[in-house]
Amino acid sequence: MKLFINRLLIILLLFTVAACNRNQDVTPQKKLNEYDADIVLKWGVLFLDLDQYAPGYRPPVAARALAYISLAGYEAIVPGMDNYQSIAGNFAGLTIPKPEAGQTYHWPTVLNATYWTMMKSFFPHLPDVHKNKIDELGSKNAQGLKNQVEASDFERSQQYGRQVAEVVFNYSKTDSNGHEAYLNAHPSSYIPPTGPGKWQPTTPDFTKALLPYWGRTRTFVIGPDDKIARPPLDYSSVVTSQFFAQALEVCSIPDSYENRWIGEFWSDDIFGQTFEPAARWLAIANQVIVLEKAGLEKAVYTYAKLSIALSDGAVACWNSKYLYNLERPVTFINRAINGKWKTLLDNNVQKVKSVTPPFPAYPSGHSTFGAAAAEVLSSIYGYDYAMTDKCHEFRLEFNGKPRSFNNFYEMAQENAISRILLGVHYRMDCDEGLRMGYNVGRKVNNLKWVK
Incomplete structure (x- = not known):
C-alpha cells in the first residue's frame, strides 16, 4: 500500500510540474467583465479610418456595416457576459452558433477574430493601402492575445469568433437591397x-x-x-x-x-x-x-x-x-x-x-x-x-x-x-x-x- 501511494504521489508531482511548465507564460483567465476595452477601441478607431476612404460608404452604408460588425461582436461574446443577453432572437433568420459546452473560451480572442473577419467582409473594395490595415491590426492583436491563454483555448476562441462572424455576415447578405449597395451608390436608374x-x-x-x-x-x-x-x-x-x-x-x-x-x-x-x-x-x-x-x-x-x-x-x-x-x-x-x-x-x-x-x-x-x-x-x-x-x-x-x-x-x-x-x-x-x-x-x- 505504501509503495502504491508513493508511486501515486510521484505521478501527481510529474503532472503538476508539466502543467506548471505548460502555463508558465500564460496569464490566468479572467472573467469577461474584468477585461478592458482595448480590443474594442482599436477596431473602432480602425473603422473610423477606413470609413473615411471607403467608396460608397456615405453615410447609410457605413451605419449598416457598423451595425452588423457590432452585432456580431456582441453576439460572439455575450455567452460570457454577466450582465447582458443575446438579442439575436429578435431577427428572423439569424441563428448564432453556441460555444462548445464544457470548453474554455478567451473572450478578447473571440472578439478580435469576429471583428477581424467582419471588417474584411465589409471592406473588400478598399485600396490595398487601407485594406491591409485590417490584417495588420488583427494579426497584431492576435499575437498579443496568444500569450495569455493555452494554445488550444486560443485556437478554439479564434475559430468560434470567425464562425459567428461568418453567420452574421451571411445573414446580412440576405438583405439584397443593403448588401453591396456601396458598389452603385449613385444609380443611373434613378x-x-x-x-x-x-x-x-x-x-x-x-x-x-x-x-x-x-x-x-x-x-x-x-x-x-x-x-x-x-x-x-x-x-x-x-x-x-x-x-x-x-x-x-x-x-x-x-x-x-x-x-x-x-x-x-x-x-x-x-x-x-x-x-x-x-x-x-x-x-x-x-x-x-x-x-x-x-x-x-x-x-x-x-x-x-x-x-x-x-x-x-x-x-x-x-x-x-x-x-x-x-x-x-x-x-x-x-x-x-x-x-x-x-x-x-x-x-x-x-x-x-x-x-x-x-x-x-x-x-x-x-x-x-x-x-x-x-x-x-x-x-x-x-x-x-x-x-x-x-x-x-x-x-x-x-x-x-x-x-x-x-x-x-x-x-x-x-x-x-x-x-x-x-x-x-x-x-x-x-x-x-x-x-x-x-x-x-x-x-x-x-x-x-x-x-
Missing part, C-alpha cells in the same frame, strides 16, 4: 421626379442622387410606419408663406466665427477628409468609453446598441427623403430670393466651394443620427452626461476646436442646428430628423439587452 419644390442635383457639382432606394433596406427594430416622416411644410414661393420664411432664415444667417465653427465642427460631409456623420457618433462613443474606463463588456454593448440605432435611423431618414423629394435650400433661394447666395459647406479635398449633399433635404440625416445616438448613449452613460467632444481637435482644414456639452441631447441639437448654419437644410428638416431619431433610439433601448 430619375428624380420633377415639379415645383422637387429635388434635383444641386450646384456646383450636380452629383446624382445618393442611395435613392435605401429605404427598402432591412431594419433591425423599426417598422414601416417609423420610416415615414411627417409631411414637410407645403411648398410655396409666396413671401408670406411658412416655407418661404424657413428658406429666408437659411440665407439670412450671418457668416460669423461661431456659426461657421459649429457648422464645420459637425459637418463630416466630405469623403476623404473625415469619417461620415453616422460614424461621428462612434467617435464620440469612443471618447466616452475611454473617459469612463468602461470594460470590454460595456464597450461591446455600447457599440452594438449605438450602431443598430444609427443603421435603422439611416433607413428611416433615407426612405422619407425620397418619399418627399424636397429640394435643397440653395435651389429655392437662388430661384426665389437671391441668385448669388451660396452655402458655407466647402469640399476641401476636391477644392470645391459651396457644395450641398447629393440627396433631398427632408428630413435631415445628421439630425436623425444625432437624436438616435443621444437616446442610446444617454440610456447607457446617463441623461446628464457632460463631455467635451474632441473628435476633430487639431484639424487644419476646418475649425475642429473642441466643444463642450452638458448632455448628449444638447450635442444632438447643436449637430442639427449646424446644418442650418451651413445652409444645407431648412429648420423643418432638422426638427423632423430629431423626432425620427429619438423614436428609433427609444425602440433600440426597448430591446431586452439586460439580463
Whole structure:
C-alpha cells in the first residue's frame, strides 16, 4: 500500500510540474467583465479610418456595416457576459452558433477574430493601402492575445469568433437591397421626379442622387410606419408663406466665427477628409468609453446598441427623403430670393466651394443620427452626461476646436442646428430628423439587452 501511494504521489508531482511548465507564460483567465476595452477601441478607431476612404460608404452604408460588425461582436461574446443577453432572437433568420459546452473560451480572442473577419467582409473594395490595415491590426492583436491563454483555448476562441462572424455576415447578405449597395451608390436608374419644390442635383457639382432606394433596406427594430416622416411644410414661393420664411432664415444667417465653427465642427460631409456623420457618433462613443474606463463588456454593448440605432435611423431618414423629394435650400433661394447666395459647406479635398449633399433635404440625416445616438448613449452613460467632444481637435482644414456639452441631447441639437448654419437644410428638416431619431433610439433601448 505504501509503495502504491508513493508511486501515486510521484505521478501527481510529474503532472503538476508539466502543467506548471505548460502555463508558465500564460496569464490566468479572467472573467469577461474584468477585461478592458482595448480590443474594442482599436477596431473602432480602425473603422473610423477606413470609413473615411471607403467608396460608397456615405453615410447609410457605413451605419449598416457598423451595425452588423457590432452585432456580431456582441453576439460572439455575450455567452460570457454577466450582465447582458443575446438579442439575436429578435431577427428572423439569424441563428448564432453556441460555444462548445464544457470548453474554455478567451473572450478578447473571440472578439478580435469576429471583428477581424467582419471588417474584411465589409471592406473588400478598399485600396490595398487601407485594406491591409485590417490584417495588420488583427494579426497584431492576435499575437498579443496568444500569450495569455493555452494554445488550444486560443485556437478554439479564434475559430468560434470567425464562425459567428461568418453567420452574421451571411445573414446580412440576405438583405439584397443593403448588401453591396456601396458598389452603385449613385444609380443611373434613378430619375428624380420633377415639379415645383422637387429635388434635383444641386450646384456646383450636380452629383446624382445618393442611395435613392435605401429605404427598402432591412431594419433591425423599426417598422414601416417609423420610416415615414411627417409631411414637410407645403411648398410655396409666396413671401408670406411658412416655407418661404424657413428658406429666408437659411440665407439670412450671418457668416460669423461661431456659426461657421459649429457648422464645420459637425459637418463630416466630405469623403476623404473625415469619417461620415453616422460614424461621428462612434467617435464620440469612443471618447466616452475611454473617459469612463468602461470594460470590454460595456464597450461591446455600447457599440452594438449605438450602431443598430444609427443603421435603422439611416433607413428611416433615407426612405422619407425620397418619399418627399424636397429640394435643397440653395435651389429655392437662388430661384426665389437671391441668385448669388451660396452655402458655407466647402469640399476641401476636391477644392470645391459651396457644395450641398447629393440627396433631398427632408428630413435631415445628421439630425436623425444625432437624436438616435443621444437616446442610446444617454440610456447607457446617463441623461446628464457632460463631455467635451474632441473628435476633430487639431484639424487644419476646418475649425475642429473642441466643444463642450452638458448632455448628449444638447450635442444632438447643436449637430442639427449646424446644418442650418451651413445652409444645407431648412429648420423643418432638422426638427423632423430629431423626432425620427429619438423614436428609433427609444425602440433600440426597448430591446431586452439586460439580463
